[in-house]
Amino acid sequence: MTYIAKPRLHHPTLPINKVGYTRRDYEGKISTLCAGCGHDSISAAIIQACWELDIEPHRVAKLSGIGCSSKTPDYFLGNSHGFNSVHGRMPSVLTGANLANRDLIYLGVSGDGDSASIGIGQFAHVMRRGVNMLYIVENNGVYGLTKGQFSATADQGSQSKRGVVNSDSPVDLVALALQLGATFVARSFSGDKNQLVPLIKAAIVHPGAAFIDVISPCVAFNNHAGSTKSYEYVRDHNEPVNRIDFDYWPKREEITVDYAEGEVVSVTQHDGSVLRLRKLAADYDPHDRIGAMNFVQQRQAQGEVVTGLLFVDPQPEDLHAHLKTAETPFNTLGAKELCPGATTLEKINASLR
Amino acid sequence: MKPIEAVNDFVVKFANVNGSGSASANELFARAILRMGVPVSPRNIFPSNIQGLPTWYEVRVTEKSYLGRRGGVDLMVAMNPQTWERDIKEIESGGYVFYDSTRALPKSKFRDDIQVIGMPLTEVCNSTYTDPRQRQLFKNIIYVGALSALLDIDPAVIEKLFSEQYKGKEKLLDSNVKALHLGRDYALSNLQCPLGIKVRRTDKVGNKIFLEGNSAAALGAVYGGATVCAWYPITPSSSLAEAFQRFCQRHRVDPQTKQNKFAIVQAEDELASIGIVVGAGWNGARAFTATSGPGISLMTEFIGLAYFAEIPVTIIDVQRGGPSTGMPTRTQQSDVLACAYASHGDTKHVLLFPEDPKECFDFTAQALDLAERLQTPVFVMTDLDIGMNTRLCDPLQWDDAQAYDRGKLMSYERLEAGTEFGRYLDVDGDGIAYRTLPGTHPTRGGYFTRGTTKDRFARYSEAGPDYMENMQRLLRKFETAKTLVPKPLLLPAPKPARFGAIFYGSTSPAMAEALDALAERGILVNALRIRAFPFADEIVDFCNSHPWVFVVEQNRDAQLKTLLVNEAGVNQNRLIPVLHYDGTPITARYIVDEIARHASAHTVVPFKKVVS
Numbered sequence: 028m029t030y031i032a033k034p035r036l037h038h039p040t041l042p043i044n045k046v047g048y049t050r051r052d053y054e055g056k057i058s059t060l061c062a063g064c065g066h067d068s069i070s071a072a073i074i075q076a077c078w079e080l081d082i083e084p085h086r087v088a089k090l091s092g093i094g095c096s097s098k099t100p101d102y103f104l105g106n107s108h109g110f111n112s113v114h115g116r117m118p119s120v121l122t123g124a125n126l127a128n129r130d131l132i133y134l135g136v137s138g139d140g141d142s143a144s145i146g147i148g149q150f151a152h153v154m155r156r157g158v159n160m161l162y163i164v165e166n167n168g169v170y171g172l173t174k175g176q177f178s179a180t181a182d183q184g185s186q187s188k189r190g191v192v193n194s195d196s197p198v199d200l201v202a203l204a205l206q207l208g209a210t211f212v213a214r215s216f217s218g219d220k221n222q223l224v225p226l227i228k229a230a231i232v233h234p235g236a237a238f239i240d241v242i243s244p245c246v247a248f249n250n251h252a253g254s255t256k257s258y259e260y261v262r263d264h265n266e267p268v269n270r271i272d273f274d275y276w277p278k279r280e281e282i283t284v285d286y287a288e289g290e291v292v293s294v295t296q297h298d299g300s301v302l303r304l305r306k307l308a309a310d311y312d313p314h315d316r317i318g319a320m321n322f323v324q325q326r327q328a329q330g331e332v333v334t335g336l337l338f339v340d341p342q343p344e345d346l347h348a349h350l351k352t353a354e355t356p357f358n359t360l361g362a363k364e365l366c367p368g369a370t371t372l373e374k375i376n377a378s379l380r
Numbered sequence: 381m382k383p384i385e386a387v388n389d390f391v392v393k394f395a396n397v398n399g400s401g402s403a404s405a406n407e408l409f410a411r412a413i414l415r416m417g418v419p420v421s422p423r424n425i426f427p428s429n430i431q432g433l434p435t436w437y438e439v440r441v442t443e444k445s446y447l448g449r450r451g452g453v454d455l456m457v458a459m460n461p462q463t464w465e466r467d468i469k470e471i472e473s474g475g476y477v478f479y480d481s482t483r484a485l486p487k488s489k490f491r492d493d494i495q496v497i498g499m500p501l502t503e504v505c506n507s508t509y510t511d512p513r514q515r516q517l518f519k520n521i522i523y524v525g526a527l528s529a530l531l532d533i534d535p536a537v538i539e540k541l542f543s544e545q546y547k548g549k550e551k552l553l554d555s556n557v558k559a560l561h562l563g564r565d566y567a568l569s570n571l572q573c574p575l576g577i578k579v580r581r582t583d584k585v586g587n588k589i590f591l592e593g594n595s596a597a598a599l600g601a602v603y604g605g606a607t608v609c610a611w612y613p614i615t616p617s618s619s620l621a622e623a624f625q626r627f628c629q630r631h632r633v634d635p636q637t638k639q640n641k642f643a644i645v646q647a648e649d650e651l652a653s654i655g656i657v658v659g660a661g662w663n664g665a666r667a668f669t670a671t672s673g674p675g676i677s678l679m680t681e682f683i684g685l686a687y688f689a690e691i692p693v694t695i696i697d698v699q700r701g702g703p704s705t706g707m708p709t710r711t712q713q714s715d716v717l718a719c720a721y722a723s724h725g726d727t728k729h730v731l732l733f734p735e736d737p738k739e740c741f742d743f744t745a746q747a748l749d750l751a752e753r754l755q756t757p758v759f760v761m762t763d764l765d766i767g768m769n770t771r772l773c774d775p776l777q778w779d780d781a782q783a784y785d786r787g788k789l790m791s792y793e794r795l796e797a798g799t800e801f802g803r804y805l806d807v808d809g810d811g812i813a814y815r816t817l818p819g820t821h822p823t824r825g826g827y828f829t830r831g832t833t834k835d836r837f838a839r840y841s842e843a844g845p846d847y848m849e850n851m852q853r854l855l856r857k858f859e860t861a862k863t864l865v866p867k868p869l870l871l872p873a874p875k876p877a878r879f880g881a882i883f884y885g886s887t888s889p890a891m892a893e894a895l896d897a898l899a900e901r902g903i904l905v906n907a908l909r910i911r912a913f914p915f916a917d918e919i920v921d922f923c924n925s926h927p928w929v930f931v932v933e934q935n936r937d938a939q940l941k942t943l944l945v946n947e948a949g950v951n952q953n954r955l956i957p958v959l960h961y962d963g964t965p966i967t968a969r970y971i972v973d974e975i976a977r978h979a980s981a982h983t984v985v986p987f988k989k990v991v992s
Contacts, residue, residue: 084822119658123663
């Protein structure tokens with residue numbers, strides 16, 4: 028959390044996107060996280076993704092819980108409304124916000140402590156409800172703000188900076204999200220911007236519950252030899268199953284995709300956007316939920332961190348579809364639209380005599 | 381012993397077994413009396429259990445419209461052998477017991493001073509029905525039939541109720557009417573009808589309606605413009621959210637598009653329920669949750685966030701017996717302090733205390749307005765007694781001319797006009813700052829909401845002066861709340877009185893009766909019904925203008941009294957708690973006895989020196 032605003036000096040030749048903003052317009056306050064923190068790389072990826080998607084920054088609502096990762100929404104999209112709620116309970120706040128106004132883009136930012144421990148229940152239920160959002164977990168396996176305790180995603184046998192060995196099994200949030208019905212599930216690495224930025228773009232336009240688990244090493248407490256979430260470890264054990272080239276077309280425009288058989292798979296999403304998956308693993312099919320679960324777990328057993336778009340449902344439904352809610356945002360409705368009126372109340376009274 | 385004689389003024393209590401299907405028959409009995417123009421006040425007294433444990437249904441028949449519990453029973457319909465002894469004990473001297481005499485009981489099982497009416501219900505049932513389920517269900521209708529003869533209730537009224545209930549289901553209608561007359565005919569031929577207590581047609585119900593507080597609050601939420609309801613099942617509040625769903629299906633579905641102008645989420649727990657409400661309130665939708673004491677405990681962290689981050693939230697607390705799981709199906713007013721100060725740190729919350737279903741409707745709609753006006757959590761403090769019992773009350777009213785109070789909300793145009801926006805700036809001096817909704821303006825009005833301390837421009841700040849200024853402004857806002865919440869209502873004694881009495885919420889009907897009874901005994905009491913916290917100045921004046929003020933409430937620790945001392949600076953030596961907390965609704969008799977006892981102790985007898 029910071030109160031230091033960035034200087035508003037723009038280089039005159041900074042490129043401007045289709046909605047008239049430069050990259051600088053997508054920045055927030057100066058980060059107070061440790062130099063080299065993976066979370067700052069993720070913030071930078073979010074800034075780039077939103078700029079490239081031509082999103083008006085103020086149309087994004089960014090919500091978080093408590094913790095290092097949950098501070099980061101202050102460091103990007105400075106003109107957006109942000110909400111730093113309570114530990115682990117961001118998903119419910121985001122759900123309510125989304126119900127109040129379905130026209131905004133919802134970005135939930137959380138950490139492994141926030142989502143896999145205190146907030147695991149809310150994480151599970153927000154996925155199961157299919158809330159239209161991008162939910163990013165900045166996963167470093169430790170509690171940074173309280174100086175280095177294990178989180179629930181720390182691998183069994185990994186060591187803390189002080190040399191304590193973790194005896195508990197880890198929670199795999201990707202496996203949970205897959206099992207609970209998230210319609211876009213990916214894992215990435217904060218040090219792999221080329222993979223992360225297109226994933227964030229694709230997840231933002233995905234009209235359902237999108238989840239990205241980003242391994243994001245903690246330089247202060249979890250970037251040492253005994254950790255399985257250090258930069259070195261993740262670089263050595265990363266198995267990317269695909270990279271995506273993200274192209275976006277407006278709705279109802281004819282989509283043509285140019286790809287060579289066997290190398291690229293196109294996924295047309297519900298709203299007309301297209302993901303082109305450049306396959307690195309020849310046999311990986313991102314449409315197979317159960318296959319994804321098996322694949323991730325098999326590789327995990329071998330000590331590999333599988334990254335990439337692991338599953339996407341091209342025809343997702345969201346909570347608003349399930350609840351059949353009106354198109355007009357609820358927060359714009361007044362008594363005229365909502366109140367059944369005095370005459371109806373008289374009839375109700377009459378039925379109660 | 382002379383049998384009790386009374387017309388339109390007695391108490392009937394049904395002792396049944398949970399799950400035996402008696403609830404609908406008992407309610408039918410109460411409604412029949414109501415349709416004869418005689419006010420009734422029924423109460424379910426039920427266990428936290430699905431089947432097998434004892435349950436009671438107490439019907440107060442009251443031409444004087446005393447809708448509280450009186451205390452004592454004039455006619456016990458004793459259908460549960462498990463509770464026989466205590467049921468017999470509860471009967472007033474000269475009262476009646478009606479029981480199933482298929483196996484006649486020895487005289488030692490009764491009392492000498494009560495009238496015993498035996499009817500071989502099981503035998504009558506078994507000789508008419510062969511199906512075991514029918515035998516069980518129709519036994520209830522048969523005793524209603526017998527009671528209609530014993531109490532002189534017009535059977536045509538009951539038949540009409542059947543015809544409304546079983547409209548289009550002729551077979552069910554016929555079989556129920558048959559069972560009714562089976563019981564009625566037996567009673568007329570074999571029992572002495574009518575008894576000394578009876579019902580006579582009158583017109584004392586007027587245009588009053590008969591409604592549960594939970595349904596009324598749900599309607600208040602519909603009329604008050606709530607679009608988001610997030611809840612988690614808990615007795616006694618579940619039926620509130622279920623009623624909201626029912627009313628929304630009827631009144632909030634767009635007839636053309638079939639789309640819903642509401643969203644109801646049965647959340648995974650209370651933490652999520654309140655979180656959803658906080659998120660929706662932050663983003664400008666009217667949202668509420670309904671819960672009970674244990675739910676409030678779980679919600680307190682979020683309530684503190686909503687208080688400090690200043691987010692509109694409406695919470696309907698249908699109170700039950702606490703602490704912990706306490707008595708889940710019994711009533712109390714024991715969440716007053718928990719709600720007034722919910723969460724850690726220095727917090728104070730707005731509480732509204734409805735007295736009946738009519739006020740459950742009014743106050744819920746009003747709470748949604750107040751929450752937005754004050755940008756803070758607002759609690760509607762109802763309880764099981766109002767929430768889950770059907771009560772007679774004035775018809776619900778709505779003024780179509782009224783618009784929702786959205787509070788200090790900055791529009792795009794106002795932001796564009798260029799005045800300085802500071803999320804926590806006290807522009808008007810009333811402690812209420814202006815807020816913006818996400819997505820309103822590309823460059824102005826955006827801010828970061830957080831539970832941590834901040835300056836007037838919502839910037840993170842741990843500076844002591846910033847924190848203190850913010851906390852002081854929240855106090856000013858609470859002072860403003862005082863001017864917006866419902867005022868207390870004074871019920872003056874017929875003549876100048878030395879004693880005062882303060883009461884609130886569901887205690888109201890028993891209190892009204894107690895005040896009359898006390899006046900008859902010559903104990904004059906000015907009464908004040910508190911309808912909200914923060915306390916209006918009138919409440920302090922009232923306390924200061926009486927040497928002794930009784931504070932009548934349904935909890936052990938005199939929670940409202942504590943709040944009066946803590947928050948209004950009332951001298952605690954003036955306040956005499958009258959506390960009832962066994963889980964049953966307070967009775968007029970209890971209040972009268974307690975106040976009379978204290979009143980005699982406080983009546984000063986001049987000391988006369990004895991001269992030898």
